[in-house]
Amino acid sequence: xxxxxxYRNPEHIERLCASIRKMAQKPYVFMEVCGGHTMNIQKxxxxxxxxSEIKLISxxxxxxxxxxxxxxxxxxxxxxxDNTIICTYGDLMRVPGTYTTLEKEKAAGADIRVxxxxxxxxxxxxxxxxxxxxxxxxxxETTAPGTAVAVLEAEKIHLSNFSILSAHKIMPxxxxxxxxxxxxxxxxxxxxxxxxxxxxxxxxxxxxxxxxGCVISGFEPLDILQSIYMLLLQLKHVDPKVEIxxxxxxxxxxxxxxxxxxxxxxxxxxxxxxxxxSIKKSVLKLRPQxxxxxxxxxxxxxxxxxxxxKGCICGEILKGKKSPSDCNLFAHKCNPENPVGACMVxxxxxxxxxxxxxxxxx
Amino acid sequence: xxxxxxLGHGSGGKLMHQLITDLFFKYFNNEALKKSTxxxxxxxxxxxxxxxxxxxxxxxxxxxxxxxxxxAICGTINDLAVSGAHPQFISVGFIIEEGYPLTKLExxxxxxxxxxxKAGVQIVTGDxxxxxxxxxxxxxxxxxxxxxxxxxxxxxxxxxxxxxxxLLFVNGTLGDHAMAVLTAREDLPxxxxxxxxxxxxxxxxxxxxDAGIHVKFMRDLTRxxxxxxxxxxxxxxxxxxxxxxKDIPIKESVKALCEVLGFDALHLANEGKVLIVVDxxxxxxxxxxxxxxxxxxxxxxxxxxxDNYKGEVVMNSIIGGKxxxxxxxxxxxxxxx
Numbered sequence: 001x002x003x004x005x006x007y008r009n010p011e012h013i014e015r016l017c018a019s020i021r022k023m024a025q026k027p028y029v030f031m032e033v034c035g036g037h038t039m040n041i042q043k044x045x046x047x048x049x050x051x052s053e054i055k056l057i058s059x060x061x062x063x064x065x066x067x068x069x070x071x072x073x074x075x076x077x078x079x080x081x082d083n084t085i086i087c088t089y090g091d092l093m094r095v096p097g098t099y100t101t102l103e104k105e106k107a108a109g110a111d112i113r114v115x116x117x118x119x120x121x122x123x124x125x126x127x128x129x130x131x132x133x134x135x136x137x138x139x140x141e142t143t144a145p146g147t148a149v150a151v152l153e154a155e156k157i158h159l160s161n162f163s164i165l166s167a168h169k170i171m172p173x174x175x176x177x178x179x180x181x182x183x184x185x186x187x188x189x190x191x192x193x194x195x196x197x198x199x200x201x202x203x204x205x206x207x208x209x210x211x212x213g214c215v216i217s218g219f220e221p222l223d224i225l226q227s228i229y230m231l232l233l234q235l236k237h238v239d240p241k242v243e244i245x246x247x248x249x250x251x252x253x254x255x256x257x258x259x260x261x262x263x264x265x266x267x268x269x270x271x272x273x274x275x276x277x278s279i280k281k282s283v284l285k286l287r288p289q290x291x292x293x294x295x296x297x298x299x300x301x302x303x304x305x306x307x308x309x310k311g312c313i314c315g316e317i318l319k320g321k322k323s324p325s326d327c328n329l330f331a332h333k334c335n336p337e338n339p340v341g342a343c344m345v346x347x348x349x350x351x352x353x354x355x356x357x358x359x360x361x362x
Numbered sequence: 363x364x365x366x367x368x369l370g371h372g373s374g375g376k377l378m379h380q381l382i383t384d385l386f387f388k389y390f391n392n393e394a395l396k397k398s399t400x401x402x403x404x405x406x407x408x409x410x411x412x413x414x415x416x417x418x419x420x421x422x423x424x425x426x427x428x429x430x431x432x433x434a435i436c437g438t439i440n441d442l443a444v445s446g447a448h449p450q451f452i453s454v455g456f457i458i459e460e461g462y463p464l465t466k467l468e469x470x471x472x473x474x475x476x477x478x479x480k481a482g483v484q485i486v487t488g489d490x491x492x493x494x495x496x497x498x499x500x501x502x503x504x505x506x507x508x509x510x511x512x513x514x515x516x517x518x519x520x521x522x523x524x525x526x527x528x529l530l531f532v533n534g535t536l537g538d539h540a541m542a543v544l545t546a547r548e549d550l551p552x553x554x555x556x557x558x559x560x561x562x563x564x565x566x567x568x569x570x571x572d573a574g575i576h577v578k579f580m581r582d583l584t585r586x587x588x589x590x591x592x593x594x595x596x597x598x599x600x601x602x603x604x605x606x607x608k609d610i611p612i613k614e615s616v617k618a619l620c621e622v623l624g625f626d627a628l629h630l631a632n633e634g635k636v637l638i639v640v641d642x643x644x645x646x647x648x649x650x651x652x653x654x655x656x657x658x659x660x661x662x663x664x665x666x667x668x669d670n671y672k673g674e675v676v677m678n679s680i681i682g683g684k685x686x687x688x689x690x691x692x693x694x695x696x697x698x699x
Contacts, residue, residue, distance in 0.1 A: 004621065013681040043626075045683020107368045116550070221681045337370065337377045357685040 007220030008044075016225045017049050023232040024053040029184060030231055031320050033175055034191035035062030035348020036219050042357035044221045054228065057320035058353075060174050060276060061191060063139040064091045064346035065318065068272040070305040071167045072097030075136050077301035078165065079110040085128060086112045087121035088136040089143075091346045096339060098306045102136075118143070118150035118164075125154070125162035134295045137164040142193040144168040144284055145258035148265035151286070151293050163295040166285055168266065172202045173282035174273060179210045183320050187213040187231040189224070192246045197262075199254025203242045211240050218246035265290055274342050275315030314341035317350055324354040331355060374585025374631075375690035399519035400581060401445040403511065410516050412447035414438060415506040423470070423500055425546040427539075427558030430503055431470035433633060435477040436562045437584070438507040443564035444580040444636055446518035446571065447509030452478060455489040455504040462500050470501065481562045483507070515571060521579035524639055526601050528578050528667040531638045533566065533652060534559065534660040536588055537616040537630035545619070552622070554615050559634035566657045567636065575648050576641035583635045586690045588664075589628035591637055592675045593689040602671030605687065607680045611662045629690045639667065 032038060038058045041047065047056060060066045072095050079086045079102065086102065093103040093114065106112040111131075115121050118135055125133035137147040147164055154162045171194050179185070190203055195216045203214040213234040217227035227245045234240055244250050262284070271283025291297040311329045316322040324330045324343070334340035336352055343351035370377040387396065394402045401414035418434045428436075435452065442449040454474065458467065478485050517523050542558040544550060563582065571577060581591045588610070596603045612620075612627045620627050634657065640648050645663070652658030670676075675687040 004617065008680045010680065010682055039624075043679070043685060044681050045677075045679045045685040046681075048683045048685075049681070103368050103370075104366060107366045335376075337375075337380075356688055 004220070007218070007222045009222070012222055013049070013225065016222065016229060020054070020225065020229055020232065021051045023229065023236060024051045027053050027055070028186045028232070028235065029055045029057060030187045030189055030228060031057050031059045031178070031183075031185045032189040032217075032224075033059035033061040033171065034189075034194065035065070035346065036193065037061065037189060037191070037217065037224060038350055038353050039348050040219055040221065041224060042353040045357070046221060046224060049225075050228070056189075057185070057323070058317070058350040059178060059320050060273060060318040061171075062343070062346050062348040062350070063143070063169065064089075064095055065314070065342040065349045066169065066174070066273040066276065067092070067095060067138050067167050067342065068274050069097055070272065070303075071138075071165070072101070073099075073303040073305045074296075074301070075165060076100050076102060076105050077303040078134055078295060078299060079105045079112055081132070081299060081301065083131050084111065085124060085131050085133045086110065086136065087115045087124055087133060088112065089116075089138065090114045091348075092136055092138060094339060095342050095345045098304065118146045119153070122150045122153055122159070122162060125159055126157070129161060132161050132163070132299075134299075135162070135164045137166045137168055140169055140171050140191070140194050141197040141262070144170075144266065145197060145255075145262045148261045151265050151290055152261065154293055155290070160292075163293050163298050164286070165295040166266070166283075167271075168284035169271070169273065169282055170268060170284065171198075172206065173279050174276060175203075175206055176209075177276060177279050178319055179206070179212065181319060185212070185320065186235060187215070187240075189227050189231070190214050190216040192216060192218050192223075192249060195244070195246070195250045195254065197255050197258045200242050200244050200250065200252045201254075207240055207242050213240040214242045216242075216244045216246050216250050218249065273318075275318040277315075312341040314343045314351075317341075317343055324351040327351075373690060374590060379689075397520060399445060400441045401447060401507075401509070401519060403445065403516060403519050410511040410513065412442050412445040412509040412511050412519070413506070414441040414445070415504065416441060417502060417504040419499065419502050420543060421499065422543075422546050423466070425558055426542045426556065428560040428633075429470055429473055430501060431472075431474040432477050432560050434503040434505045435474050435481065435483075436560050436633060437582075438505040439481050439483060439562045439564050440582040440633075440636070442507050442509035443562075443567045444518075444582050445509070445511065446515030446577070446580070447511045448568065449481065449483045449507055449509040449564055451486045451508045452483050453487045453489075453506045454485055455491075457491050457493060457498050457502040457504075459498045459500050460492055460495045467501065477562065481564065512571075515577075518577055518580060521595060521639070524578045524595065524599075524601070524667055526667050526669045527642050528639050529642050529645055529663055530603070530605065530665045530667070531640065531648060531652065531661055531663050532583070532588065532611065533563070533636055533638070533658040534634070535611045535613045535616070536583065536632055536635060537612060537620070537627040539633040540587075540630035541616050541619050552619065554619065556613065556615050556619075559632055561634035561657060563634060563636050563657060566652075566655050569655060570638065570648060570651055573647060573651055575644045575651070577638060578641065579639040581637050583632040583637055585631050587627075587629040587631060588637065589626070589675070589687045590689045592687060595639075596671075596673055596675050599673055602668050602673065603665060603675040604668045604671065604678070605665030605675065606678045608678075609662050609664045611660055628687060642666075
């Protein structure tokens with residue numbers, strides 16, 4: 001079992017698609033809320049295999065895309081401080097702030113380094129004791145525990161030159177905000193990695209309050225198609241529930257240790273999501289006892305954030321109300337090398353996925 | 363802020379194309395340059411010459427399967443060979459950082475001499491500059507090369523004979539070089555047994571041309587990878603390209619690394635792989651040559667030129683879906699999760 005080819009087996013795919021075609025008797029809209037799902041749906045051309053009754057729309061599942069403009073402005077302002085190294089995940093480099101990006105500031109001389117994990121940032125801090133190392137801590141439940149571990153480790157080894165600027169977010173409040181905003185969907189394809197940490201219980205409230213089926217899906221084509229099939233089965237029996245398709249990775253209770261560490265270090269506060277506005281108790285901030293590792297508390301910088309380009313409809317796209325092709329800027333003024341909105345920046349962004357891979361045959 | 367060079371300008375993708383068109387072509391405008399071929403095709407009385415230049419920067423300088431010196435010789439020979447030329451002479455320019463160990467430099471130079479001799483080309487002129495410590499990253503090398511093109515092969519560099527029905531071949535697995543270099547970097551905690559595919563391709567290419575195969579176009583699949591080359595071929599044309607994911611040769615280890623890093627193997631750089639577009643009547647003949655050559659034995663026919671999808675490249679995915687294949691936009695960045 002190599003966990004790649006087996007989940008891309010064309011015969012199994014065709015059998016599952018035939019069952020889906022049989023089940024899809026009327027139009028259904030399903031929303032995936034994970035950038036990894038969005039990317040693979042487009043990369044494998046899944047929409048070209050589905051019957052026209054089934055529409056997949058992409059929700060706010062890309063952590064880079066929902067990172068607010070003011071966060072980028074804050075981060076680029078921090079990058080101008082003397083004696084400072086900024087460590088960031090790669091795909092944050094090109095996200096446009098009001099005036100500039102981390103990539104452009106790097107070209108202009110700021111010390112900005114791409115890391116693969118929070119612990120790489122921590123290592124950079126131990127290796128550069130005379131510099132302040134600030135980690136751009138973004139991501140959902142998937143990366144937040146890693147940041148929490150880095151903070152606890154920094155405390156353990158009495159590291160005084162390491163801090164983070166947290167824009168970590170949690171998924172369920174945004175999923176709730178979307179249906180409360182009257183986005184019409186018939187079910188959620190729930191994020192696989194996020195649920196590996198958080199488990200399935202957190203979706204129960206959405207399922208109960210809005211009567212929406214929630215299926216936690218893996219990332220391979222067979223996973224995604226099976227999740228669609230499971231949602232159709234729920235709709236057929238008028239029995240919305242929370243189900244785990246991605247059983248090889250997700251347990252109902254999630255990863256208890258990761259949740260405990262996350263809770264020890266962070267507290268959920270109201271905060272801005274790009275395109276969605278402020279969402280209650282959705283952004284993870286460091287608890288006061290960890291303020292010495294909070295770049296927001298440690299460094300005073302000023303920056304001016306302006307509203308993004310009027311033509312950009314990232315917000316509507318993140319809510320699933322519009323598709324990239326509805327945007328006047330799409331592929332013309334806004335493209336991966338010169339993104340206007342964040343959905344075009346990240347590998348996992350809906351607009352970049354459409355731009356790179358958009359499907360044929362629909 | 364927008365008026366600065368960023369790394370993406372050197373990635374071989376769209377940003378670099380913009381820089382070349384908007385800046386270099388604007389000032390260096392002439393007929394030979396504007397053809398944008400891998401080598402400039404120059405007509406002098408009695409013969410056609412191919413002339414090319416390339417600068418080599420790689421980190422680390424030594425990687426599994428080669429070093430910067432091997433890259434510098436093979437890369438320039440390959441640029442000439444894919445233009446249908448027989449490589450003859452090479453120049454070498456070194457920019458060396460103060461303090462670089464002489465023994466290491468000797469190792470690089472030995473490799474270059476060995477590769478040039480094996481390839482049957484002569485290094486006939488050169489240049490050396492040393493810069494202050496910190497002003498360059500160890501060693502940069504520029505090589506230029508000259509080759510001779512037979513009359514019947516002068517169309518190859520331009521690709522102007524490509525037509526629907528033509529078949530697309532690659533001579534082996536994609537992405538080996540990019541992943542060998544990436545995993546040899548100290549800052550990436552991944553170790554693999556992937557070797558760079560860096561090699562000179564001109565003997566293989568000459569075997570194909572000498573056999574009278576009707577080659578319409580060739581391109582070595584360096585920066586930007588297969589996707590970028592295919593996008594360049596189809597862009598603005600009255601034909602499209604259809605490729606099949608199941609036929610694209612990629613090593614399991616490279617595939618796995620792509621999954622981990624969120625990379626697309628079609629965008630990865632190669633240093634010993636060539637895309638060959640041939641007339642469909644030569645399907646069997648070219649397969650026989652590739653099969654019997656050590657540099658072609660893992661060859662695959664990956665797709666064809668088609669009347670459909672005009673100006674675009676469409677891939678039939680492994681699961682039977684269809685999707686677009688496009689040029690790399692900036693640098694590939696590892697993704698967050």
